[in-house]
Each structure stands twice: as C-alpha cells, then as structure tokens.
Amino acid sequence: MEDSLLRGLIPDVIGVLVRRGAGFAAAEDAVQDALVEAVRGWPGNPPRDPKGWMVTVAWRKFLDAARADASRRHRELRVEGEPPPGPGIEADDTLRLYFLCAHPSLTPASAVALTLRAVGGLTTRQIARAYLVPEATMAQRISRAKRTVSGVRLDRPGDVATVLRVLYLVFNEGYSGDVDLAAEAIRLTRRLAAGTGHEEAAGLLALMLLHHARRPARTGPGGRLIPLAEQDRGLWNTRLIAEGVDVLQAALARDRLGEFQVQAAIAALHADARTVEETDWVQIVEWYDELVRLTGSPVARLNRAVAVGEADGPRAGLAALAALDPALPRYPAVAAYLHERDGDPATAARLYTEAARSASSLQERDHLTRQAARLNARLRQG
Template sequence: MDPQLVRELAPQVIGVLVRRGADFASAEDAVQEALLKAWQAGVSDLPADPKGWLVTTAWRKYLDAVRSDVARRGREEKLDLEPAPGPTEQADDTLRLYFLCAHPSLSPASALALTLRAVGGLTTRQIAAAYLVPEATMAQRISRAKRAVAEVRWDRPGDFSTVLKVLYLVFNEGYSGDVDLTLEAIRLTRQLAGLTDDEEVAGLLALMLLHQARRPARFGADGRLIPLAEQDRSRWNTSLIAEGVEILQAALSRDRLEEYQAQAAIAALHADARSVGETDWVQIVGWYDELVRLTDNPVARLNRAVAVGEADGGRAGLAALGEIDPGLPRFAAVSAHLHEKAGDAVAAAQLYADAARVAGNAAERDHLTRQAARLRQPTGG
C-alpha cells in the first residue's frame, strides 16, 4: 500500500473509531497497528478500498485490545462489536485531530510528536529517527501527550493559530532519518488547506513552498551552508515558486492580512529576484513593517533591521538594530553583517566570531567562523 496514501487516511480512520465509541488514545494505537500491517503488505495484497480496509483492521485491533483487558469487560458488552456491513463512514475528522494534537496543555515537542503520529500517520520509530532520539524516549513523549488530551472533548473547538504554529515548527525542524519533515509538513498543510478556506492556512502553505523551492541551493556538496545572497538561483524550484505565489496572491486578494501571509510575501519577493542585486528591499521593508505591526515579534524586528540595511545602508540598519534586545538569538550575526556593510570590518569580524560561539547548529557555526576568518585576513578578502 502506498505509504503516503496510508498516512493521508490515518486521521480519517481515527475519527471513525472514535465515532464508534473508542477513546482517542486507544483508537490511535489501533490505527498505528493497522498502519504497520498495511506497510508490511505486498502489492498483491493491495485492497480495493484502502480506507475501508484500514477501518476494519484498526477496529479489530481495538476490539482485541478491549477483549484482553479484564478491567474493561463491562465496557466491551456495551460496544457494537461488529458494525453491520455497508460503506465506510465518510465523515472526515482530520480538522478535529489537528486541534486536539495542538492542544494548549501540550508542550511544543509533545504537540509536534502527537501531530506527526495521529495526523501524519508516522510510526514512533519514524518520528524518533527524524528527531534523533531513542524510540523509547519518543514513545514516552507520545504516551504523555495522549494522556494529556485524553479528557478533551472531541467536539470542543481548538486554537487555529496553535495548529498552524505546530505545522510551521514541523517544517522548520528540517529532515533526518527516513522521514523528510519539511515534505511531511507541506503534505499536512496541504491536507489542512483542503479542509478549510482560511487565508492563513493558504499563507502558511505558500510560505513553506517558497522556502522549499530554495532548498536545493541552501547547502553545498560538502554540507556547507550557503547564504541567500550567494545561492545559485538556477537551482531554485521554479514550479514550487509559481505555485506558492499563486496561492499567496489568492489569499492576499481577500484583504485579511495575517502573519504567515506577510512572511510569504517577503519570501515571494526574494524568489522573484533573478539576483541579489535585483531584490526589492524597499518593498521587503514595507512587508516587515506589516509583520511587526501584526505580531510585534522581536525576530521580525531583527529581520527588518537586515532589510533596512540592504535598502538604506549599513548605518541605517544598525540604527534599526539599536531598538532590539541584544540577547535575541542571531543578534550578533545580524550586527556583524550590518557592521560589515557600514565598513567596520574589525568590529564585524569580532561579532561574527561571537555569533559562531552561540550558533544553533554546526552548519551555521562553520559559516560564521568562515565569515570572521575572511574579514581577519590581511586583504580582507
């Protein structure tokens, strides 16, 4: 069975089991067991009705678990153990699952794991490999998350902004193991976009597609991080750019601007420039002004300072940077860049070295270290 199709069906099947009387945690466990069986099946065993097959298999797994639990015999007697033959229930509860997995009571890490498991249909092993943690650790994290939402009413509306935040966190985790989390986040966001006519979902999907389009050029063959200004733009995926821009324009046309639409508009302006010199930095500053107005996010202010430096020069960028908390992550790196643009190579070299010491990953640290070394060479080149 096609793994992607199976993952798309997973939240729908969980919804069917919950509607039949299963609690969320037990339903999710049963669906995971059914998914494992589906992935192990050969092509010759491919069912004509994949959703119906998964529902039947998961329901039987659930009933097996109920029957084996002596303490729940009373509940078993109340169950409609074998639903009458007929078409599989068509109600799609995927949107409810998004809300449940992004419940405010969960930490971001737990919400990410539960979303990938219940909505994404990934196994615990796959999620653990993606996050580079032992499978037992991830299993405990998922179990705690399921316990935390066990008493949440199935029909209680959730916080849509939290759902989008969790999806964007999945996207920004990157990829490792046998599951590409950036592609998984795009798949899940496409799925959500098909369930709701919301401008911010469209904005988030456009943002992901525009960032993903630049991915082939972000790293060299040796794993070296390549900053935007130095990327080979011929390697950017023009199909993803076109799709992202089209989705964004449709969202913006409704004139209900929110955070992800503004971020996507900035990404679209970068994608539209054939070279770094052709980038419309003045318009990018304008979009950062909108983003700051919408969110008052210090990271948005930091990125705005970079854009001001590109549009009006390094000293103007440093003036904008002066209004921002120096303890913010990446502050030293941005300050180094703007000092270099302002012509102060000595200060820039020291700031690049300072930023390298607190970098969040090896690729970023190595890049900043090279920048410091470049400016400290006698010729500065």
Template sequence: MDEVLLRSLTPVVLGVLGRRGVDFAAAEDAVQDALVEAWRVWPADPPRDPRAWLVTVAWRRFLDTARADAARRRREDVVDEEPPPGPVSGVDDTLQLYFRCAHPSLSPSSAVALTLRAVGGLTTRQIAQAYLVPEATMAQRISRAKRTVSGVRFDQPGDVATVLRVLYLVFNEGYSGDVDLAAEAIRLTRQLAVAVDHPEVAGLLALMLLHHARRAGRIAPDGSLVPLAEQDRRRWDTGLITEGVAILQTALSRDRLGEFQAQAAVAALHADAPTAAETDWVQIVEWYDELVRLTDSPVVRLNRAVAVGEADGPRAGLAALAALDDTLPRYPAVAAYLHERDGNRSTAARLYAEAARKAPNLAERDHLTRQAARLNTTPPPAPPS
C-alpha cells in the same frame, strides 16, 4: 507499498474509531498497529478498499486490547459487534484531529510529535529519528501527550492559529533521519487547506512552498550553508514558486492579512528577484513593518533590521538593531553582517566568532566560523580609484 496513501488515511481511520466511542489514546494505538500490519500484508495482497481494510483491522486491534484488559470489559457491551469489511462512512475527522493534536495544554514539542503521529501517520521510530532522540524517549512523550488530550471535548471551534503554529514548527525541523519533515509539513498543510477555508492556512502553505523552492540552493556540494545572496537561483524550483505566489495572491485578495501571509509576501519578493542585487528591499521593509504591527515579535524586528540595512544602508540597519535586546538568537550574526557592510571588519570578525559559539546547529556554526576566519585572514578590498 503506497506510503503516501497510508499516511493520508491515518487521520481518517482514527476519526472513524473516535466516532465509535474509542478514546483517543486507544484509537491511536490501534491505528498504528493496523499500519504496521498493512506494511506487512499489502505488498503481497493489496486490498480493494484500503480505507475499509484499515478501519476493520484497527477496530479488531482495539477489540483485542479491550478484551485483554479487565478494566475495559464494560466497554465490550458497547463495542461487541465487529463491522463487516466494505465501505465505511465518508465523514472526515481530520480537522478535529488537527485541533486535538495542537491543544493549548500541550507543549510545542509534544504537539508536533502528536501531530506527526496521529495526523501524519509516522511511526514513533521515524519521529524519534527526526528529532535525534531515543525511540523510548519519543514514545514516552507521545504517550503523555495522548493522555493529556484524551478527555478533550470539541464542542466549540478549535484554534486555527495554534494548528498553524504547530505545522510551522514541523516545517522548520527540515530534514533528518529517514523522514523529510519539511515535505511532510507541506503535505499536512495542503490537507488542512482542503478541510478549512482560511486565508492564513493559505498563507502558511504559500510560505512553505516558497521556502522549500529554494532548498536545492541552500547547501553547497561540500555540505556548507549558502547564504541567500550567494545562492544559484537557477537551482530554485520555479514550479513551487509559481504555485506559492498564486496561492498567496488569492489569500491576500481576501483582505484579511495575517502573520503567515505577510511572511509569505517577503519570501515571494526574494523569489521574484532575478538576482540578489535586484531584490526589492524597500517593499520587504514595508512587509516587515506589517509583521511588526501584527506580532510585535523581537525576531521580526531583528529580520527587519537586516532589511533596513539593505534598503537604507548598513548604518540605518545598525540603528534599527541598537533598539533590540542583544541576547536575541542570531543577534551577533546580524550585527556582524551589518558591521562588515559598513567597513568595520575587526568588529564584524569578533561578532561572527561570537555568533558561531551561539549557533543552534553545526552547519550554521561552521558557516559563521568561516566568515570570521575570512575577515581575519584576507586583506580588505582596495578602495575605488
């Protein structure tokens, strides 16, 4: 069974049903039924034309549902004829589905779930496992999202920035359950890059590839987090780095800088450094300055403070940090790191412990707790002679 093929055909089949007049929620349900049937039938009897097979089965599922529902009997007059198996229209509605699933009326979590279901072809169970929630809870969330966007018309171009934000959220979910959401986000962003020519789409794809390239180095054999400066760079995927840098360079050459291109440029500078000590922090600060100009994001300013601390010394980093709100996520962790580099171990230990209490996940909490314990139990390094 080719799971990648099934997922890639999901938005295509959904688009075909949409052009035949099926509302979004009913079409999505019919496509999911067809995917389940494909999992059952294809291993023993694979079709000659998988796309046409899915369209035919999904259409039949829709007709069966429509006939069983008295409230939809009027639609039977329009959708009375069943299409014969065989080739179907080559029009690809994937881009419209991206825009529909990332509609501004949806919450970020609903937009991500609907994108994974309608465009990504994941089952409700898989999405629920990825988000560590009961399947019934995820089913309700997806059903509400489908009802919200069912009546949305697309007579004007959709917002690419919103679609990219949703895909970035998918990527940041990483891996849990039996679905690798980081890999899934890369697959969907590649698909979007084929459908729309936009430098920020390329920028996001480059950013994902460059971050994903470092994945093998982020986790130690005991499951603990490995900070960027301590990672074994031989474990990084040089193929993904090369591809990401090439995509980024092409996007930057179009001179339409956006947030994701600037973030990818920072990631590329980290990937390009043979060792942590050889990182070009001055250039990284310059890219963070661009990001501040583009987004004015407090989180970007927080990351910029770290880069300033590396480029100009920890006290310069602490000065940049002092201008920010200390309730920002990960503020105590950044402050702890900069205070430790400045030699203030007791303050750093206290801030690491505070950061651990506020950590968003278990792995990060354990890492920060170990940092606090290290400073509390080991003597400071001897001064240079």
C-alpha cells in the same frame, strides 16, 4: 500497495474512531493493528474501498481490545453491533485529529511528535531518527502525549493557529535521518489548507513552498551553508515558487491578512528577484512593518533591521538594530553584517566570532566562524 496510501489513511481512520467514542491512545493502537493486517493482506487481495476496510477493521480491533480490558468493564461498554463496511469518514475527522495533536496542554515538542505519529503516519523509529534521539526516548514522549490528550473532548472548534505553529515547527526541522520533515510538513499543511479553506493555512503552505524551493541552493560541498545573497538562483525550484505565489495570491485576495501570509509575501519578493541586486527591499521593509504590527515579534524587528539596511543603507539598519535587545538570537550576526557593510571590519569580525559561539547549529557556527576568519585575514593583510 504504496506506503503513502496507507499513511494517508491513518489520520482519517483515527479521526473516525475518536469521533465514535474511542480514546485517542486506544484509537491509535487499533489503527496500527489494522495497518499490520493491511500490510499482510492487501498485496494479494486489495480492498475496493481502502478507507472503508480500514475503518471497519480498526473499529473491530478497538472493540476487541475494549472487551478484553478488565479495567474498563465498569464503564459498561456495550455494543449492539459493528458499523457496516464503507468509508464512514467525514470531512472534519482529520481536522479533529490535527486539533487534538496540537492541543494547548501539550508541549511543542510533544505536539510535533504526536502530529507526525498520528497525522503523518510515521513510525516512532522514523520520528526518533529525524530528531536524532533514541527510539525509547521518542516512544516515551509520544506515549505521554497520547495519555494527555486521551481525555480531551473536542466539542468546540479547535485552534487553527496552534495547529499551524506545530506544522511550522515540523517544517523548520528540515531534514535529518531517513525522514524529510520539511516535505512531510508541506504534505500535512497542504491537506489542512484544503480541509479548512483557512487563509492562514494557505499562507503557511505558500511560505513552506517558497522556502523549500530554495533548498537545493542553500548548501554547498560538505554541507557548507550558503547565505541567500550568494545562492545560485538557477538551482531554485521554479515550479514550487510558481505554486507558492499562486497559493499566496489566492489567500491575500480574501483580505484577512495574517502573519504567515506576510512571511510568504516576503519570501515571494526574494523569489521574484533574478539577482540579489534586483530585490525590492523597500517593499520587503513595508511587509516587515506589517509583520511587526501583527505580531510585535522581536525576531520580526531584527529581520526588519536587515531589510532597512539593504533599502536605506547600513547606518539606517544599525539605527533600527539599536532599538532592539542585544540578547536576541542572531543579534550579533545581524550587527556583524551591518557593520561590515558600513566599512567597520574589525567590529564585524568580533561580532561574527561572538555570534558563532551562540549559533544554534553546526552549519551556522561554521559559516559565522568562516566570516570572522575572512575579515581577520583581511585586517592582517591591511
């Protein structure tokens, strides 16, 4: 019995129970109880219909718990019998669960944790290790999230955009502990894209695939961060790049452009260049113009300034940067890079040092500190 098979069943079965009237927390508990029975019994006697078996057993677990719960008896829960064995799984059940776990009433951190637990099928311990927090802390976070959504009725279509942002948060956590969250996010987004046919779900999937393809080249010995321009492109995963481009082209053909499709198009242009010198920076600037138009995001404007600096020279990049708020994350790092390219190593070294102090990760801080040290050493020699 493969762990991936069981994990793949979890969101389907929770979705069925929720649709049949179970509260979210009760449904999730019932499915976990059914999983225990599956782990015990399936290796020696696997069912012919795993989904149907899980639905039947989980529903029975839910009914048993409901009957035993004295605090709920006033609701006169009456059951005329149990649903017959069989899949009982409709196409929208998993989608309902995606929408429920990404409900606007949840904080982003809670939505991510609940999605990994209920849709991803990860254990609380695995999620805690991935986020480098104590298991008890993560258990409390998930418990609060389940209580928050237990009374939510999904009688209207959910917001795909909110689900996509939650999945993107999962992807950006990358890898830590014993769970590869980037790979998990790709798996969940692939399923969402297949279930909805939504062009932005496809756009996010393409973006994830294209970014993930570069992962083997992103770090060097000791976990040292390697920037895009210095990466060994021979290490990039060409299979993932090809899949990402195919998914993106199919999404773009529907002519309903969204921000994830635009970001994927930028990533595809980077992936298409055999060397950094061959990068089509002019077209990348054009795509950033689209992204700014769609989102108005200051971060998109910051990245656009870098692209302008590559396409039209560092002075043009600095001019684009001057219109932005210096308090933006990564602003000092971008300014340092452009000043160095413009022949001002002293200003660049100072800005790299400033950027290192506010870096969001140890890897990034180490990289920026090394950049400052490199320029300071050159200034002392010159």
